Amino acid sequence: MKKFKIVVKTFAGLEPVLALELNAMGAESVQQERRAVSFVGDMGMLYKANFLLRTALKVLKPIAHFRVNNKEDLYSQTKNIPWQDYLTLGKSFSIDSTVQSEMFVNSMYASLKVKDAIADYFRESLGKRPSVNQEDPDIRIHVYLMADYCEIALDSSGESLHKRGYRLGQGEAPINEVLAAGMILLAGWQGETDFMDPMCGSGTLLIEAAMIARGIPAGIYRKSFGFERWLDFDEALFSEIYNADYEKETSVRIFGSDISIQSCAMARANIKNAGLSKVIEVETKDFLELDPPFEKGIIVTNPPYGERLKARSISDLYKSVGDVLKQKYAGYSAWIISSSEDGYKSIGLKPSRKIELFNGALPCSFRCFELFRGTHKQTVILRKANQLPDHLPPQD
Numbered sequence: 181m182k183k184f185k186i187v188v189k190t191f192a193g194l195e196p197v198l199a200l201e202l203n204a205m206g207a208e209s210v211q212q213e214r215r216a217v218s219f220v221g222d223m224g225m226l227y228k229a230n231f232l233l234r235t236a237l238k239v240l241k242p243i244a245h246f247r248v249n250n251k252e253d254l255y256s257q258t259k260n261i262p263w264q265d266y267l268t269l270g271k272s273f274s275i276d277s278t279v280q281s282e283m284f285v286n287s288m289y290a291s292l293k294v295k296d297a298i299a300d301y302f303r304e305s306l307g308k309r310p311s312v313n314q315e316d317p318d319i320r321i322h323v324y325l326m327a328d329y330c331e332i333a334l335d336s337s338g339e340s341l342h343k344r345g346y347r348l349g350q351g352e353a354p355i356n357e358v359l360a361a362g363m364i365l366l367a368g369w370q371g372e373t374d375f376m377d378p379m380c381g382s383g384t385l386l387i388e389a390a391m392i393a394r395g396i397p398a399g400i401y402r403k404s405f406g407f408e409r410w411l412d413f414d415e416a417l418f419s420e421i422y423n424a425d426y427e428k429e430t431s432v433r434i435f436g437s438d439i440s441i442q443s444c445a446m447a448r449a450n451i452k453n454a455g456l457s458k459v460i461e462v463e464t465k466d467f468l469e470l471d472p473p474f475e476k477g478i479i480v481t482n483p484p485y486g487e488r489l490k491a492r493s494i495s496d497l498y499k500s501v502g503d504v505l506k507q508k509y510a511g512y513s514a515w516i517i518s519s520s521e522d523g524y525k526s527i528g529l530k531p532s533r534k535i536e537l538f539n540g541a542l543p544c545s546f547r548c549f550e551l552f553r554g555t556h557k558q559t560v561i562l563r564k565a566n567q568l569p570d571h572l573p574p575q576d
């Protein structure tokens with residue numbers, strides 16, 4: 181099957197885990213870029229990328245790239261693309277542009293130039309043109325313009341891949357599904373130990389964790405992908421990929437809790453919709469009063485950042501969380517994402533890792549706190565006796 185370049189878009193900071201996912205999928209020439217990872221693959225790999233990747237937002241198939249020295253170049257170079265290979269009069273299309281170029285005041289203008297070029301391409305040969313439909317197009321065209329470099333791509337995903345299809349409702353500040361999966365993979369968890377989110381809100385981290393542990397494809401609950409409306413859609417090939425056996429047995433426990441009754445109800449509804457009620461336990465409880473559900477395990481959580489709370493209450497909350505972790509969670513690794521520097525200052529624990537991420541537009545830090553049994557002194561003794569791996573720092 182013919183191979184071509186494929187570009188997978190993701191969030192800043194998730195490029196390394198996306199590259200790992202692609203390598204595990206057998207992708208060739210995997211290269212990390214800014215908020216994207218590219219690779220070389222055939223149509224089967226493009227379908228798989230959409231169906232399997234947990235940290236992908238969009239999978240793009242570039243169809244042309246060129247230099248533009250002025251605005252008219254964008255029109256004329258776009259008109260040179262053999263559009264009849266991708267579009268017919270019966271298909272609708274939409275254009276979405278990402279532009280960082282002095283030549284174009286805004287991305288709308290670039291989209292308009294590309295739309296005119298496609299319309300004129302068809303009008304000149306067939307006397308008619310396909311219609312534009314921004315809401316539910318058959319073919320989505322993506323324009324990337326950086327300074328004088330332009331890449332035109334087909335968006336094979338359709339709606340963003342973070343829309344997994346299991347969410348019925350959301351709590352106050354649900355975390356994006358792609359970010360949630362990326363955090364779990366950045367924490368290095370693939371189902372080896374028991375997992376908990378004690379501030380689970382609508383349950384996103386729990387559901388993503390269960391899908392990872394059981395090998396459930398990220399796209400299994402989606403109703404459709406953009407490539408299914410392409411002219412060259414190979415239904416038999418996609419059906420083979422869709423029906424392959426990905427799932428694995430696991431005895432790992434996944435536990436979520438939240439102080440809010442409504443959030444827990446929402447989490448349970450989403451978990452049920454994902455068919456994971458037997459895999460995930462949910463309890464309504466204040467984290468400060470909760471007893472650890474397992475002897476050891478991993479915590480990955482997204483506490484409030486304080487946008488709606490007063491500075492003092494956020495510091496109090498994080499201080500209490502730090503105290504509870506120290507007192508009750510020895511043997512656990514706790515990974516916390518937050519934008520609150522005040523919160524982190526109050527937590528009273530030294531992180532062993534810090535990873536910069538964004539939650540929406542908010543710059544955040546994703547930090548790991550290793551909670552050891554015993555004191556710093558005992559840790560040093562253990563390390564000297566070679567009973568502790570070197571990458572694990574002692575607790576202060």
Ligand SMILES: C[S@@+](CC[C@H](N)C(=O)[O-])C[C@H]1O[C@@H](n2cnc3c(N)ncnc32)[C@H](O)[C@@H]1O
Binds near residue numbers: 438
């Ligand atoms: C940012 S939201 C988490 C959103 C979640 N990741 C999701 O995808 O829906 C923070 C959650 O922390 C919960 N929370 C705040 N204080 C808590 C406490 N002391 N114990 C347990 N949960 C708490 C809130 O009820 C809220 O659901």
